[in-house]
Structures are given as structure tokens and as C-alpha cells.
Amino acid sequence: MGYFGKVAGGFVSLLSGMSVTFRQFAKTVFGRKAVTLQYPKELPKLAPAYRSAIKLIRFDESNSHDCVACKACERICPSYCIKLSGGKVEGIKKKRVAMFEMDFALCSLCGLCLDVCPTDTLEYSKVYEEAGYNRDWRVDLLAEFRDYEDEFVAKQRVIEEKAAAEKKAKADAAKKAKEAAKAAKEKAAAEAAEAQPSETQPPEEAS
Amino acid sequence: MPIAAGLIMGMLTVNVLMLVWAERKVSAWIQMRMGPTEVGPFGLLQTLADMLKLISKQLITPSNVDKPLYHLAPLLAFAPVVAAVALFPFSQDTILVQNDYGLLFVFAFGGVAVLAIFMAGWGSNNKYALLGAIRSVAQNISYEIPLILSALSVVLVVNAMSPTLGFGEGLVETNGLDLSHIVMAQDQHGIWFVIFQPVAAVIYFISALAETNRAPFDIPEAESELVAGFHTEYSGMRFSLFFFAEYTNMLIVSMLAVVLFFGGWDGPVLPGPLWFFLKSYAVIFVMMWVRWTFPRLRFDQLMTFCWKVLIPLSILNLLVTAFVITVLGQ
Numbered sequence: 190m191g192y193f194g195k196v197a198g199g200f201v202s203l204l205s206g207m208s209v210t211f212r213q214f215a216k217t218v219f220g221r222k223a224v225t226l227q228y229p230k231e232l233p234k235l236a237p238a239y240r241s242a243i244k245l246i247r248f249d250e251s252n253s254h255d256c257v258a259c260k261a262c263e264r265i266c267p268s269y270c271i272k273l274s275g276g277k278v279e280g281i282k283k284k285r286v287a288m289f290e291m292d293f294a295l296c297s298l299c300g301l302c303l304d305v306c307p308t309d310t311l312e313y314s315k316v317y318e319e320a321g322y323n324r325d326w327r328v329d330l331l332a333e334f335r336d337y338e339d340e341f342v343a344k345q346r347v348i349e350e351k352a353a354a355e356k357k358a359k360a361d362a363a364k365k366a367k368e369a370a371k372a373a374k375e376k377a378a379a380e381a382a383e384a385q386p387s388e389t390q391p392p393e394e395a396s
Numbered sequence: 397m398p399i400a401a402g403l404i405m406g407m408l409t410v411n412v413l414m415l416v417w418a419e420r421k422v423s424a425w426i427q428m429r430m431g432p433t434e435v436g437p438f439g440l441l442q443t444l445a446d447m448l449k450l451i452s453k454q455l456i457t458p459s460n461v462d463k464p465l466y467h468l469a470p471l472l473a474f475a476p477v478v479a480a481v482a483l484f485p486f487s488q489d490t491i492l493v494q495n496d497y498g499l500l501f502v503f504a505f506g507g508v509a510v511l512a513i514f515m516a517g518w519g520s521n522n523k524y525a526l527l528g529a530i531r532s533v534a535q536n537i538s539y540e541i542p543l544i545l546s547a548l549s550v551v552l553v554v555n556a557m558s559p560t561l562g563f564g565e566g567l568v569e570t571n572g573l574d575l576s577h578i579v580m581a582q583d584q585h586g587i588w589f590v591i592f593q594p595v596a597a598v599i600y601f602i603s604a605l606a607e608t609n610r611a612p613f614d615i616p617e618a619e620s621e622l623v624a625g626f627h628t629e630y631s632g633m634r635f636s637l638f639f640f641a642e643y644t645n646m647l648i649v650s651m652l653a654v655v656l657f658f659g660g661w662d663g664p665v666l667p668g669p670l671w672f673f674l675k676s677y678a679v680i681f682v683m684m685w686v687r688w689t690f691p692r693l694r695f696d697q698l699m700t701f702c703w704k705v706l707i708p709l710s711i712l713n714l715l716v717t718a719f720v721i722t723v724l725g726q
Contacts, residue, residue: 210685210688223425224428
């Protein structure tokens with residue numbers, strides 16, 4: 190290929206390069222296919238397996254979380270980002286958490302708190318707006334549960350009272366059955382004694 | 397004349413604002429992004445906001461600069477481009493400054509811009525600025541040769557046509573360098589010179605990209621190597637004067653391309669000036685398109701390309717043109 194061939198070849202390759210960018214241009218302008226996500230106006234579609242900082246699970250049956258403020262997560266957390274407190278609640282036997290705060294800035298998403306939770310009430314959330322506005326920024330994980338806490342306590346009290354009543358009824362029934370059995374045994378023994386008053390051998394000893 | 401100067405300044409300011417916006421939009425669309433969308437409809441006022449910011453910014457003068465050169469350079473970059481725009485015939489009747497040697501003047505004003513760039517680079521007392529200026533001067537001087545040679549082959553064609561060139565009362569004498577005569581030659585024969593001179597048109601376009609320091613020939617202000625090249629030390633309004641000059645240079649070279657190769661104001665239905673600017677902005681669009689397509693050349697590639705490809709081809713083109721005209725003329 191001579192000099193002019195090279196020049197012409199170079200020119201053609203320039204044009205083919207330009208056709209590539211023009212196709213992209215046309216696709217964006219006429220196909221309206223910009224890849225930009227206008228973030229505050231439209232939100233990203235997160236992957237199903239997206240995992241971010243923890244949250245408390247809302248269980249269907251109780252319409253609330255099941256945290257008993259055991260502090261296992263606070264103790265195991267390697268970055269000390271969980272702060273929680275709680276304890277006995279008036280009216281029910283179950284302990285409840287009163288304050289559960291997270292520092293998202295410190296959390297490294299290790300997931301140890303999820304593994305250690307005895308009531309399995311923690312899970313990964315899909316919250317990606319984790320930025321804080323000052324150094325001591327804390328996120329209150331209980332915020333969405335506070336309105337339902339009284340309801341939960343009332344429900345829990347009913348459940349516990351019912352459970353206690355059932356237990357009592359069962360215990361009474363068992364006691365009654367036991368007494369009945371005892372009475373029957375005594376009766377049987379008395380009858381046996383009447384039939385053979387002396388030198389009797391119980392059949393089980395013979396065998 | 398003051399009114400004309402004011403008109404030109406207003407036109408150029410709006411032009412620069414729109415070109416910066418268009419550049420950002422075109423680059424965004426080529427890269428499948430959206431570009432500015434927030435300020436004003438389609439982000440049109442974004443560059444206005446940028447300009448207000450630049451105007452209100454502090455003018456910093458570094459302590460070790462060569463003060464006269466440093467202060468003069470932005471003005472010297474800015475003034476010739478405004479002067480050059482005044483020479484263009486927007487239509488047969490809309491010519492601000494009628495000049496028999498318009499084409500030469502446009503190239504001469506382009507030469508002054510090189511001087512301003514070197515003054516800025518030298519006066520800044522900064523290694524990046526100086527390197528950028530050195531590259532710029534070497535590049536602009538090299539690429540002026542094919543640029544002028546390709547324009548010259550058009551001038552030859554106009555000269556050959558001059559016996560048939562009529563204007564108003566009758567035939568006009570032309571030296572082929574008057575911009576409006578170049579357009580009239582295309583207008584009256586109903587053919588654009590890009591058809592007579594395709595090679596010259598391509599060479600002109602490539603050299604014009606290099607003359608305006610546009611990518612892929614933007615090594616004088618290669619961001620990834622030289623910070624910002626010759627205007628590294630400039631801030632605020634002084635920087636925006638360089639910016640203004642750069643984008644107005646784009647307009648000038650594309651207007652010259654329209655005059656030389658695409659028939660100037662010549663076009664159906666629409667009025668002349670509208671055609672003129674439509675064509676100019678089409679050429680500018682191609683310049684932006686090229687910018688967002690090709691990577692920057694290395695300096696030796698740049699020089700090799702100019703001296704081994706563009707200059708021989710443009711000389712050959714000129715010789716062939718002269719030969720054909722001579723043969724046809726006999």
C-alpha cells in the first residue's frame with residue numbers, strides 16, 4: 190500500500206470511528222436511552238440481594254419486632270456501632286427494648302449481630318442513604334415501632350394471660366387426674382385387701 | 397461602527413454561551429449521559445450561571461509573573477477574534493466590514509492569537525503554561541501552512557471564475573480574497589466548492605481543528621498532562637477571555653469553512669444569514685463530534701501528520717488545481 194493508499198485508509202478509519210460515536214449520539218437523542226439515573230428524582234432499583242445496615246424485622250403476628258434487649262449484638266459488634274437499652278415493661282413478663290440506635294458511619298456490614306440475635310429479629314435493610322449530618326449522627330431503629338408499642342404490650346399481655354390461664358388449667362387438670370389416679374389406686378388396694386386379707390404376693394414380684 | 401461592535405460583542409457572547417452548552421450536551425449524548433438539565437429549560441442557563449460565576453471571581457495575579465505580558469495576553473487573545481468576525485459576509489447585504497483582502501485578514505488575526513497564547517505561557521512563569529505555549533506555537537505555525545494552502549486552492553478557483561462574476565450593476569473585479577466574492581462565485585454557479593475541492597475541504601477542516609486547539613489536537617491544553625496549558629495561571633474573567641477566544645475561534649473557522657466550501661449564505665427559502673449560521677453550526681457540531689470521538693495525538697504524531705501528510709497533500713492539491721485551471725482556461 191502506497192502513500193496515498195495509507196492516507197485514504199486512515200481517512201476511512203476516521204469516518205468509521207465517527208460513525209460509532211454518531212450511533213451512540215442518535216441512540217441517546219432519538220431513542221431517549223441515557224443511562225443517567227436522576228438520583229433525588231428517581232431512585233435506584235436495588236438488587237434483591239442488596240444488603241445494607243441492619244434493621245429490626247416487623248413480624249406479622251405481633252406487628253412489631255421481637256427484641257428483648259439482651260445486648261448480644263451490642264457486645265459482639267466489632268465497630269461498636271450499636272447502642273441499645275431496655276428491660277422489664279410494666280404489665281408483661283417479656284423484656285422489651287427501649288432504645289436502639291445505630292451509627293451507620295461505623296457499621297462495616299459484617300452481619301455478626303444477625304447471627305448472634307437470639308430472637309432472630311435483625312435483618313439487612315435496603316437503606317442506602319446512610320450519610321449523617323454531624324459526628325454524633327445516630328439512626329433510631331425503633332422509630333417505626335414506637336407507635337405500635339402500646340398495642341404490642343396490650344396484645345402481649347392478653348397472650349401471656351391466656352398462656353398463664355391455659356397453664357393453670359392444664360396444671361389443675363393434671364393435679365385432678367393425679368388425685369383421681371391416686372384415689373383409684375387406693376380404692377383398688379382396699380378392695381384387694383378385703384378379698385385376701387393376709388399373705389398376699391403382688392403379681393409383679395412373682396414375675 | 398460602535399453599534400456594529402456592540403452587535404458583534406452581543407452575538408459572540410450568546411454564541412459562546414450556547415456553544416459551551418452545546419458542547420456539554422453533545423458530549424453527554426455521545427456518552428449516553430444527559431448533560432446539564434437543571435438550570436433553565438434543558439439546562440440552557442447553566443453556562444450563563446457559569447459566566448456570572450467567572451465574572452464575579454477574584455482575579456489572582458501570581459507574584460512572579462511577568463506583569464505586562466501576563467495582563468496583556470488575555471486581551472490580545474480576545475481582540476483579534478472579535479475583529480475577525482466583523483469581516484464575514486452574513487448575507488449579500490449584511491457585511492460589517494467590507495474588505496478586499498478579507499481572507500488574508502482572517503488568517504492574520506489567527507496569527508495574532510498564537511502570539512497571545514505564547515505571551516500567556518511565557519508571562520505566567522509556570523512550567524506547564526510554558527510547555528503548553530511552546531506546543532501551541534509549534535502546532536499553530538505548522539498547521540497554518542496546510543490551512544492557507546487549502547484556502548488558496550479555493551482562491552484559485554474563484555479567480556478562474558472571476559470573468560463571469562456579476563454583482564448589482566455588472567461584472568466585478570476580484571482578487572479572489574474577498575470573502576463575499578468567494579460566496580458569490582458559488583452562489584451564481586449554483587455549486588459549492590466542496591465539490592470542486594473535496595481534498596482541500598478535508599485538509600482545511602483538519603487544520604482548523606488544530607488551529608483552534610481542539611481535540612484531537614488539544615495538546616497545548618492537554619488536561620491530563622499540562623493542568624490547563626497556557627492558561628493555567630489565569631483565573632476569573634481573564635480565564636474566561638481565553639475561553640471566549642477559544643470558542644469564538646471555533647465559530648470563525650467554521651464560518652470560514654462555510655464561506656470557502658459550503659456556499660456561505662446560499663440556500664433556498666430561508667434568509668441568507670440564517671443559512672449562513674445554520675451551516676456554521678453544522679460544521680461546529682462536526683468539530684464537537686470529532687472531539688468526543690478521537691483520542692489526543694502525541695506531539696510527534698501531530699507533527700508527523702502535519703508535515704508528512706497534510707502539507708504534501710495540500711501542495712499537491714494546489715498544483716493540480718492550478719494545472720486544471722490553466723488547461724481549462726486555454
